Amino acid sequence: MQFKLLHKDSGSKARAGELLTDRGKIETPIFMPVGTVASVKGVHQRELREEINPDVILGNTYHLYLRPGMEILEQAGGLHKFMGWDRNILTDSGGYQVYSLSGNRKIKEEGVKFKSHIDGSSHFFSPESVMEVQRTIGADIIMAFDECTPYPCDYNYAKRSMHMTHRWLDRCIAHLDKVPFKYGHSQSFFPIVQGSTYKDLRKQSAEYIASVGAEGNAIGGLSVGEPADEMYEMSEIVCDILPEDKPRYLMGVGTPLNILENIALGVDMFDCVMPTRNARNGMLFTAHGTINIKNKKWENDFSAIDEMGITFVDTEYSKAYLRHLFAANEYLGKQIATIHNLGFYLWLVRTAREKIVAGQFYEWKTMMVKQMDKRL
Structure with a gap:
């Protein structure tokens, strides 16, 4: 993937850029419609292409893993062919969905054991298995496995969680080198900044994520109920640290007002x-x-x-x-x-x-x- 920073706004930190993947161009700032289970709810792919016309949509690793499952997606030739979508797809890591299953999951250093919301069956996500799942889904941009902390969140818990997310990131990167691309196109990998709403943790996490040198970077954990002013404060801190020559993706945000304010802070990509x-x-x-x-x-x-x-x-x-x-x-x-x-x-x-x-x-x-x- 290549990212070109084309223009900067004189009155804010807003940027206009261009991502080039094997599948095509993504002009930023961009909003990605959410196609959780290989479908943007209520919209045919033809309407999505011709009327809404996004350069990229989002798929959900957790939901696709459960249904239709990896065997079906691999037989179909990946998610693009399965759902009839020939433009870019980004898949999240499933970390947010695991967070939302708070009553049905256990988080350990090895990974997360959880129960399906569909039938109660037990499953296990590790950084390694999530990378393999996203290889099989075949999205153009894939995310690191992270823990999304709730709001409010105790400082010590947020700190422990952030460090575990960083260790999981190292495992994701190591394992990706062992798992080849499928379906004839490459995938770009984005790590995720965490740290709840604590300035020092966000700075520390952003610095660690920046040091990895990934093709793009994401900001997680800022769509879990925190006040808007705290979201903006964390976004600004992180955007000031993440490299300027890489796209910045704010996960799960938000209202039209949230999007404009975060564009002004230097964010390039959104989904909600x-x-x-x-x-x-x-x-x-x-x-x-x-x-x-x-x-x-x-x-x-x-x-x-x-x-x-x-x-x-x-x-x-x-x-x-x-x-x-x-x-x-x-x-x-x-x-x-x-x-x-x-x-x-x-x-x-x-x-x-x-x-x-x-x-x-x-x-x-x-x-x-x-x-x-x-x-x-």
Whole structure:
């Protein structure tokens, strides 16, 4: 993988760059739609390509390991062929999902023993096995196995966890050298900065991760319930340490406002379930604020869902019709809202890129944050 830093914003630390993988180009800043189980919920791959048009999507190692399983994916020729997606895919390591199974897992130095949320069967993830699983999935960018700590988190626990994540990283790197690529394309490897919301731990972790010299770097553990101002503080500390000539990926974040503020701090890549999950609950993100389409106020509003939207659903359907679909519990309503929200997120990061290139990002970001922080 190659990363080219093309432009910097004069009023902030925002950057516009370009990642080149064996599969193609990823322009940054970028938002990656989450395709947890080889599917971005409610969206056909054709709609994903032609309407939302992301350069890269995210797959989930934990879920794909359980279903459909590694045997099926290998027989299919990897995740790309299995799901009919010919662009870039990034897979997380499963560390966050293991964290979320707090009642059904045991973490030790060797790895994590956990019970499947599907059938209760027992499984074990180690740094080595997770690297092998991600080789079999065949994503273009793969993540190191880490422990994601909760918020709030005791300092001593966060410190022990961070050091274990660093030891696990060393094991990931050592094992990757022994496991060849599959399916005819290479994979890029990103380690993950941890340290909860403690400044000294984040600095120490960022320095260690930077010293590894990986092709890109990620920031984990900042989408687990911490206040936004603490997230921004940790992001800034870490971005100031991670190398400038490598892409920076903030995992699991977040709202449109979170994304703009973190772009301003020097983050390049994002993913989050929020646009799809909130869509299924009737929340639409727009440049002028959020809409709860279930509200009665939209019952006889026959204007387009979003005149500024970039997808066909934004002007093809009215707010009144979309509200009706939610009231009638028609799944089409969730699909329309999902396509809209993902289209908006991609519009947001691509417009941010344009503003960075034009030297206008900071002023535009300040205006957008005020506009979007409204309930319509």
